[in-house]
Amino acid sequence: xxxxxxxxxxxxxxxxxxxxxGAILREHPAASIVDLTHAVEPGNVRHGAWLLGAAWRSFPxxxxxxxxxxxxVGTNRRALAVRTEDHTFLAPxxxxxxxxxxxxxxxxxxxxxEAHRRSPGLGTTFDGHDVFAPLAGRLAExxxxxxxxxxxxxxxxxxxxxxxxxxxxxxxxxVHIDRFGNLVTTASRSFLRxxxxxxxxxxxVRLGGHLVSGLHRGYSEAPExxxxxxxxxxxxxxxxxxxxxxxxxxxLCVGDWVEIAPAR
Amino acid sequence: xxxxxxxxxxxxxxxxxxxxxGAILREHPAASIVDLTHAVEPGNVRHGAWLLGAAWRSFPxxxxxxxxxxxxVGTNRRALAVRTEDHTFLAPxxxxxxxxxxxxxxxxxxxxxEAHRRSPGLGTTFDGHDVFAPLAGRLAExxxxxxxxxxxxxxxxxxxxxxxxxxxxxxxxxVHIDRFGNLVTTASRSFLRxxxxxxxxxxxVRLGGHLVSGLHRGYSEAPExxxxxxxxxxxxxxxxxxxxxxxxxxxLCVGDWVEIAPAR
Amino acid sequence: xxxxxxxxxxxxxxxxxxxxxGAILREHPAASIVDLTHAVEPGNVRHGAWLLGAAWRSFPxxxxxxxxxxxxVGTNRRALAVRTEDHTFLAPxxxxxxxxxxxxxxxxxxxxxEAHRRSPGLGTTFDGHDVFAPLAGRLAExxxxxxxxxxxxxxxxxxxxxxxxxxxxxxxxxVHIDRFGNLVTTASRSFLRxxxxxxxxxxxVRLGGHLVSGLHRGYSEAPExxxxxxxxxxxxxxxxxxxxxxxxxxxLCVGDWVEIAPAR
Numbered sequence: 001x002x003x004x005x006x007x008x009x010x011x012x013x014x015x016x017x018x019x020x021x022g023a024i025l026r027e028h029p030a031a032s033i034v035d036l037t038h039a040v041e042p043g044n045v046r047h048g049a050w051l052l053g054a055a056w057r058s059f060p061x062x063x064x065x066x067x068x069x070x071x072x073v074g075t076n077r078r079a080l081a082v083r084t085e086d087h088t089f090l091a092p093x094x095x096x097x098x099x100x101x102x103x104x105x106x107x108x109x110x111x112x113x114e115a116h117r118r119s120p121g122l123g124t125t126f127d128g129h130d131v132f133a134p135l136a137g138r139l140a141e142x143x144x145x146x147x148x149x150x151x152x153x154x155x156x157x158x159x160x161x162x163x164x165x166x167x168x169x170x171x172x173x174x175v176h177i178d179r180f181g182n183l184v185t186t187a188s189r190s191f192l193r194x195x196x197x198x199x200x201x202x203x204x205v206r207l208g209g210h211l212v213s214g215l216h217r218g219y220s221e222a223p224e225x226x227x228x229x230x231x232x233x234x235x236x237x238x239x240x241x242x243x244x245x246x247x248x249x250x251x252l253c254v255g256d257w258v259e260i261a262p263a264r
Numbered sequence: 265x266x267x268x269x270x271x272x273x274x275x276x277x278x279x280x281x282x283x284x285x286g287a288i289l290r291e292h293p294a295a296s297i298v299d300l301t302h303a304v305e306p307g308n309v310r311h312g313a314w315l316l317g318a319a320w321r322s323f324p325x326x327x328x329x330x331x332x333x334x335x336x337v338g339t340n341r342r343a344l345a346v347r348t349e350d351h352t353f354l355a356p357x358x359x360x361x362x363x364x365x366x367x368x369x370x371x372x373x374x375x376x377x378e379a380h381r382r383s384p385g386l387g388t389t390f391d392g393h394d395v396f397a398p399l400a401g402r403l404a405e406x407x408x409x410x411x412x413x414x415x416x417x418x419x420x421x422x423x424x425x426x427x428x429x430x431x432x433x434x435x436x437x438x439v440h441i442d443r444f445g446n447l448v449t450t451a452s453r454s455f456l457r458x459x460x461x462x463x464x465x466x467x468x469v470r471l472g473g474h475l476v477s478g479l480h481r482g483y484s485e486a487p488e489x490x491x492x493x494x495x496x497x498x499x500x501x502x503x504x505x506x507x508x509x510x511x512x513x514x515x516l517c518v519g520d521w522v523e524i525a526p527a528r
Numbered sequence: 529x530x531x532x533x534x535x536x537x538x539x540x541x542x543x544x545x546x547x548x549x550g551a552i553l554r555e556h557p558a559a560s561i562v563d564l565t566h567a568v569e570p571g572n573v574r575h576g577a578w579l580l581g582a583a584w585r586s587f588p589x590x591x592x593x594x595x596x597x598x599x600x601v602g603t604n605r606r607a608l609a610v611r612t613e614d615h616t617f618l619a620p621x622x623x624x625x626x627x628x629x630x631x632x633x634x635x636x637x638x639x640x641x642e643a644h645r646r647s648p649g650l651g652t653t654f655d656g657h658d659v660f661a662p663l664a665g666r667l668a669e670x671x672x673x674x675x676x677x678x679x680x681x682x683x684x685x686x687x688x689x690x691x692x693x694x695x696x697x698x699x700x701x702x703v704h705i706d707r708f709g710n711l712v713t714t715a716s717r718s719f720l721r722x723x724x725x726x727x728x729x730x731x732x733v734r735l736g737g738h739l740v741s742g743l744h745r746g747y748s749e750a751p752e753x754x755x756x757x758x759x760x761x762x763x764x765x766x767x768x769x770x771x772x773x774x775x776x777x778x779x780l781c782v783g784d785w786v787e788i789a790p791a792r
Contacts, residue, residue, distance in 0.1 A: 003553055005546065011443035012276060012540060013303035015319040016497060018269065021298045022322030025267055029296075029324060032557075034549045039541035042444055043507065055543040058550030058657065060557060071507065074482015074494070124481040125504075126497040129322065179539035180570055217652040218602015230602070233544060233654040240653075243571065243599065275707035276540060277567035279583040280761060282533065285562045286586030289531055293560075293588060306708055307771065335771065338746015338758070388745040389768075390761040393586065 002140030003032045003059060007052045007067040008128060009040040016126070020066070020133040023118065027137025036065075043071040045095050046158055047254060050175040053099025053161065054184075054234035061086035064136045067096050068128035079112040079131055080155060081139075081148040088139060090132045095158040102161060113149040161186045163195075169261035170195060172237065174252055181245025183207070185258055187237040196262060205229060205239060207258040208250040212239060214263065219243070266404030267296045267323060271316045271331040272392060273304040280390070284330070284397040287382065291401025300329075307335040309359050310422055311518060314439040316353075317363025317425065318448075318498035325350035328400045331360050332392035343376040343395055344419060345403075345412040352403060354396045359422040366425060377413040425450045427459075433525035434459060436501065438516055445509025447471070449522055451501040460526060469493060469503060471522040472514040476503060478527065483507070530668030531560045531587060535580045535595040536656060537568040544654070548594070548661040551646065555665025564593075571599040573623050574686055575782060578703040581627025581689065582712075582762035589614035592664045595624050596656035607640040607659055608683060609667075609676040616667060618660045623686040630689060641677040689714045691723075697789035698723060700765065702780055709773025711735070713786055715765040724790060733757060733767060735786040736778040740767060742791065747771070 004024055010016040012035075021033050036055050040048040048069040056065050070092045078093035084100050084107035091097050093111075100107050117127075118134040139145065163172040163186055172187040192200040201215040212227045215237075222228035222242045227249070232238035239246050239258065252258075268288055274280040276299075285297050300319050304312040312333040320329050334356045342357035348364050348371035355361050357375075364371050381391075382398040403409065427436040427450055436451040456464040465479040476491045479501075486492035486506045491513070496502035503510050503522065516522075532552055538544040540563075549561050564583050568576040576597040584593055598620045606621035612628050612635035619625050621639075628635050645655075646662040667673065691700040691714055700715040720728040729743040740755045743765075750756035750770045755777070760766035767774050767786065780786075 014442045015301045018300035019322040026324045036546035037543045051543050055547050058547040060554045123495045123497045125494050178542045230653050231651045233651045278706045279565045279579050282564035283586040290588045387759045387761045389758050
């Protein structure tokens, strides 16, 4: 049984995700299809790239990942198939697979040839259904990765998912805000250890006029209503609020930055 | 492995969809169940009928489709099982399967006998769980379609999903508005070709005080913020806005109409 | 094929649910995973306990149910595995499995030993991914229930899901409000029969200044816009509005109470 994950900005209110699953199952009826998320901010490739990069390692080797945040659909933007660490990824060539290109493992990157398009002549704005889903199904069914198309070395990339130096320490980007109002940053545990050494868990973070100090293991280690910092599910620094929403208290957005420094 | 799709107005916040899946799996534990959508406007049978009609052909032959938008549940409205083009459909007899009755292929229509109800005596308002889901599971498990109940020829139908003539050309209904604010109409590519001939892609559409001309292959062929027309995922005319929402700009709703004429 | 259900307050916008599914599939790639709901009110253990209790019996025997509403994650709150009526449940020890402890069948309750944690050293706030999901996968793969950890007899419990006597009859709690605005109460059919005898379907319910009388089998048995009472999908009394929302009309919330008395 092949496992195929889906990451899109299609939402779940429309039939688009269901149609993609049908297009996969037409090629590989035994597929086990898992939704990663369909709530990527519409057209926000960077947001989708972070979420996919945070989640795909939870899946077993030989999983296929289809990602479609695709404002350029219908134009001549390329479509890519990428293979790395025993996983296979399909996505438009717009930076959506950026996290794979940041990894030390060198991925194999191929351009999907137009001949792999299905349903020619119906719509022109749904490559998730006409290109990516059926190709994932055929790869799951046993089609050779080499038959996807020619190797390339120049995929579209994004600004790095990594903190940058600042006057007082480092600045880390808020790359996602979850349902609970937790602010997810790019500052990984290994970055913090490398930058702040043994006292990496005694950092202070300044954001939107607030100052938070010290890392905790759980939200309820802080008094109710207080801000609290943890290492979250992506393995990076998150700013939360015990029994509340850090977003609602602080008012920051995806794309804003926080300032990290040693605690006094 | 049988594939079973679900289309309802239950939303995903409640446990109703999960309970339907349980009721399917009790009868056919190997079922591969796919959500088409659970965000049909509550009680809006016409909306559900369009979405199901737009999506089911993406699935392989011998797929089962369960659709439950059912404001008449608990009354003596009939329940139907329909077979057409190697697919099987289960739904209340309220027009929800209308698109099948518009197709040239003659479907076989059977009334589901009351004896197929499961869990008698628990609730009375959840035929999705007590009738449609378990029957889909049993059909998937191998039960003969003929054993569902007697053939009938008088299913409830709806107004046609087709443009109607108007003074200046044709009027097409907006049957769905998606997450991106794209306005989906009933004007299919084949209708446009049949009505406007070789210049079918040089039509003009008037809607809510706006005029849009020409068909494009992708949203980004228009300048950012401009309206753009494409053939969308249902194979019909859609009015969109590059990097924006046509709905938010124009302010129309499902059930409104657009005017189609040859471009000047 | 093992069936595994998920009940959380994670929502579907984030990748958390997808990551849990990946963690299950790493241990048991053939798992058939079903979402019960991910829209439990954030941190509201009682709400989740009701929804899980209302839904799990729709699934076949030997189903595994993972439930994670977990405001105490990262602290020393215990994690439980419970077995009853041929189903297996995994959840934090905070009352989320309360409905199982109300049942006459005596469940076997074990504490999940810390050794079953996966991914040590990444995040600390996602036991759904690091503990509950992989353990469900291993149990589905054949691990013995006894190997989870030692038996205990003192799980955290909640206030009973049962009406309480009042001056004029009984008071029943509103434990859930669904997408349609139906108010779901704790008053089961068997409770009504036991308390009101043969005339159990001629009760009157007072709530928020409104009085509703008599039980119906379907919403449309009442005039459009009227309140109507039915036995809903959980087998309990629900107050609804034909072609409308009882919540929007009455303005009650989860946790409010209604008064049940014999009709005059």
